[in-house]
Amino acid sequence: MTVLTTHQLSELSVEGLRAYVAEQLERSRARTVQLTDAVDTDDLVKQHSKLMSPLVWDYAHIGNQEELWLVRDVGGREPLRQDIDELYDAFMHPRADRPTLPLLGPSETRAYVVEVRDKVLDVLDHVKFDAGRALVDNAFAFGMIVQHEQQHDETMLATHQLRAGVPVLDAPPPPAGRRLAAPEVLVPGGVFEMGTSVEPWALDNERPAHAVQVAPYVIDTVPVSNGDYLRFVLGGGYDDPQWWSEDGWAHVQKASLVAPRFWELADGEWWRLRFGHREPLPLDEPVMHVCFYEAEAYAKWAGKRLPTEEEWEFAARFDPETGRTRRFPWGDENPGPQHANLGQRHLRPAPVGGYPAGASPLGVEQLIGDVWEWTSSDFRPYPGFRAFPYDEYSLVFFGTDYKVLRGGSFGTDEVVARGTFRNWDYPIRRQIFAGFRCARAPRPEELRS
Numbered sequence: 001m002t003v004l005t006t007h008q009l010s011e012l013s014v015e016g017l018r019a020y021v022a023e024q025l026e027r028s029r030a031r032t033v034q035l036t037d038a039v040d041t042d043d044l045v046k047q048h049s050k051l052m053s054p055l056v057w058d059y060a061h062i063g064n065q066e067e068l069w070l071v072r073d074v075g076g077r078e079p080l081r082q083d084i085d086e087l088y089d090a091f092m093h094p095r096a097d098r099p100t101l102p103l104l105g106p107s108e109t110r111a112y113v114v115e116v117r118d119k120v121l122d123v124l125d126h127v128k129f130d131a132g133r134a135l136v137d138n139a140f141a142f143g144m145i146v147q148h149e150q151q152h153d154e155t156m157l158a159t160h161q162l163r164a165g166v167p168v169l170d171a172p173p174p175p176a177g178r179r180l181a182a183p184e185v186l187v188p189g190g191v192f193e194m195g196t197s198v199e200p201w202a203l204d205n206e207r208p209a210h211a212v213q214v215a216p217y218v219i220d221t222v223p224v225s226n227g228d229y230l231r232f233v234l235g236g237g238y239d240d241p242q243w244w245s246e247d248g249w250a251h252v253q254k255a256s257l258v259a260p261r262f263w264e265l266a267d268g269e270w271w272r273l274r275f276g277h278r279e280p281l282p283l284d285e286p287v288m289h290v291c292f293y294e295a296e297a298y299a300k301w302a303g304k305r306l307p308t309e310e311e312w313e314f315a316a317r318f319d320p321e322t323g324r325t326r327r328f329p330w331g332d333e334n335p336g337p338q339h340a341n342l343g344q345r346h347l348r349p350a351p352v353g354g355y356p357a358g359a360s361p362l363g364v365e366q367l368i369g370d371v372w373e374w375t376s377s378d379f380r381p382y383p384g385f386r387a388f389p390y391d392e393y394s395l396v397f398f399g400t401d402y403k404v405l406r407g408g409s410f411g412t413d414e415v416v417a418r419g420t421f422r423n424w425d426y427p428i429r430r431q432i433f434a435g436f437r438c439a440r441a442p443r444p445e446e447l448r449s
């Protein structure tokens, strides 16, 4: 059983809903254990990059959030370890400072998260889903905690990418790419329903559903590939201020950027590093580990721009034949392995054209999975937004500091990668599994045809 819609959840018996929640909790924990068991004690406690927490911090933080929300709040039980709340509060300590804290060691951490989980399963056995609390309606708090763990699992995967040393992760390759019929798709525009009021485990920033008008535009069929991006690099794109915004140019100078992160030029050849492996740059794979400013500069160089978040979601969810907004590009069914590269099933994005079955009705591909896609939009609340269950989930991040990313990556779990899911990050960040695609205004003759 995979991710359920509100309708499917409401059809479940109480026992069915309990079993579903338990299965989702178990699935996320199995991944956390895999990512943390893969490295030795030294690699668990050390900081692999100033941008990231030590893996052992993420691990105990996952357990602490689970304790706060499910044991104490939903369950009304006594705290297990109130003394450590402050250590694992993401708002109290920036990532760079976390290694200096008196954190739980690896074995203490493992024992703590197991103890929390035991209590949570007991809470789950006794919880009344129909008690009239929004937090437990459709098991929302459990869904929030499952997603929280899965999101930290993606963050931990990014830490693995930054870790030096012998490779410790392995996965089969994604499907092969294919030649596309057309590099771009004309999207006719129109009014569509953006966001959601019905996905049971959607987070506050995805709500409520609201009508949005989108003007016609042209969007890339697939994400920009390494081969495309290499032409920008070789064409002197990083040395020419005309392609960069003022902030972008200042950043590229200050940070001395010359190519995407994890690219390496050696003996006249481009290589890339991936979870400890060094390989020739795969030209047909979506470019990854570029910041928002690099995406923006490439788009300008290509005579295009980044899509807005509205344009991205319109391309991903609108079905022009029925006028209806779908859950996913391919329809309403949950993502299967044929639709999208999700869930760390493959530890890399698929070459472009690898997921024809995941295409939207208009023929836009690889919107879900593979790489997060930078949009040109700031992270803003939708009209009618209500902070839930707390301001620190989304509200405190709204404004002009963060850019929105959409679609999820190969590292994102399907319980997170909804068609409505919104990610946000600083425009300088490159350690996330992010790429982009371009958009542009249609030419008059394209609109006539």
Ligand SMILES: [Fe+2]
Pocket (backbone or CB within 6 Å): 061, 065, 090, 148, 152
């Ligand atoms: Fe967190």
